Amino acid sequence: QVQLVESGGGVVQPGGSLRLSCAASRFTFSSYAMHWVRQAPGKGLEWVAFIRYDGSKTYYADSVKGRFTISRDNSKNTLYLQMNSLRPEDTAVYYCAKERSNRAFDYWGQGTLVTVSS
Amino acid sequence: QSVLTQPPSVSAAPGQKVTISCSGSSSNIGNNYVSWYQQLPGTAPKLLIYDNNNRPSGIPDRFSGSKSGTSATLGITGLQTGDEADYYCGTWDSSLSAGVFGGGTKLTVL
Numbered sequence: 001q002v003q004l005v006e007s008g009g010g011v012v013q014p015g016g017s018l019r020l021s022c023a024a025s026r027f028t029f030s031s032y033a034m035h036w037v038r039q040a041p042g043k044g045l046e047w048v049a050f051i052r053y054d055g056s057k058t059y060y061a062d063s064v065k066g067r068f069t070i071s072r073d074n075s076k077n078t079l080y081l082q083m084n085s086l087r088p089e090d091t092a093v094y095y096c097a098k099e100r101s102n103r104a105f106d107y108w109g110q111g112t113l114v115t116v117s118s
Numbered sequence: 119q120s121v122l123t124q125p126p127s128v129s130a131a132p133g134q135k136v137t138i139s140c141s142g143s144s145s146n147i148g149n150n151y152v153s154w155y156q157q158l159p160g161t162a163p164k165l166l167i168y169d170n171n172n173r174p175s176g177i178p179d180r181f182s183g184s185k186s187g188t189s190a191t192l193g194i195t196g197l198q199t200g201d202e203a204d205y206y207c208g209t210w211d212s213s214l215s216a217g218v219f220g221g222g223t224k225l226t227v228l
Contacts, residue, residue: 045155
């Protein structure tokens with residue numbers, strides 16, 4: 001069964017940085033596009049970022065553009081999200097998700113909580 | 119304010135049928151595939167429908183999806199108490215070059 005395991009969440013002060021990782025296993029990671037999706041406490045899902053299977057293309061939500069960077073290391077089967085200039089409104093559970101096709105996410109990690117607070 | 123519009127809540131009795139709507143525009147639903155997700159409390163979302171009307175293996179045929187123009191609909195028949203969850207529609211927005219979700223619909227099985 002496909003497995004996605006996020007790590008790297010925690011408490012950070014406004015303006016700080018954090019790097020999330022998503023370790024993928026039991027599928028050919030290098031063949032699939034990947035996404036980050038977040039969910040603020042008690043709120044709905046918010047798409048954050050996309051990366052093509054080979055890392056050649058990325059897209060971002062306007063709310064994180066210029067502050068977050070999605071990347072991947074296909075040799076390590078790992079997806080990353082570098083988050084800089086963090087704001088309180090970035091507080092959320094961050095999920096990595098595998099794209100099945102046409103921007104449908106068929107597998108999700110368990111999520112990692114990021115709290116931005118002083 | 120979500121790009122896709124869903125009703126905040128729906129409810130129905132066990133065994134009954136319910137539909138959840140998802141309204142968008144030509145830049146998203148109108149020209150891209152729609153997917154639907156179920157999120158049980160405290161868990162990650164689960165894919166129910168992809169490419170407008172296809173079910174992944176393991177998803178019962180009680181769940182169905184359809185799309186017409188700039189709107190999509192999730193249908194659930196034979197409601198069970200275990201279906202109580204939040205449901206989200208999602209797609210790509212070609213103008214934004216971004217993924218978009220609906221605000222979510224809370225299903226209550228009375």
